[in-house]
Amino acid sequence: MKADQAPPSGERLHIRPLPDRVGLEVAGEVCLPTRPAWEQALERAARRRRGPYHFDLSALTFIDMAGATALAMTAQGLHGGQRLVLESPPPALSRLLELFWPDLSAIEVATS
Numbered sequence: 001m002k003a004d005q006a007p008p009s010g011e012r013l014h015i016r017p018l019p020d021r022v023g024l025e026v027a028g029e030v031c032l033p034t035r036p037a038w039e040q041a042l043e044r045a046a047r048r049r050r051g052p053y054h055f056d057l058s059a060l061t062f063i064d065m066a067g068a069t070a071l072a073m074t075a076q077g078l079h080g081g082q083r084l085v086l087e088s089p090p091p092a093l094s095r096l097l098e099l100f101w102p103d104l105s106a107i108e109v110a111t112s
Contacts, residue, residue: 023054
């Protein structure tokens with residue numbers, strides 16, 4: 001499934017490039033029907049070999065445990081100074097990261 005394509009069950013995930021920095025704006029829900037698009041976005045971030053990759057998550061309304069796990073596994077596979085910067089993530093995602101991956105230095109949570 002491509003980003004911005006509506007999954008059959010009605011859940012939506014919209015993923016767009018950020019206009020002012022390297023990264024993506026993610027809006028909607030990360031759940032079973034939208035997870036392939038989320039994982040494609042994470043793969044894009046992992047291919048970048050240097051510097052931070054930003055995810056504006058201010059419009060993300062839900063992420064399930066499998067989506068959070070995919071995010072953490074992507075971060076664990078990053079090299080050197082690479083990191084994922086999560087901007088305004090949903091509180092549930094921040095809690096999951098703190099609970100299950102408290103020492104994951106490749107993820108930076110930035111709240112506005």
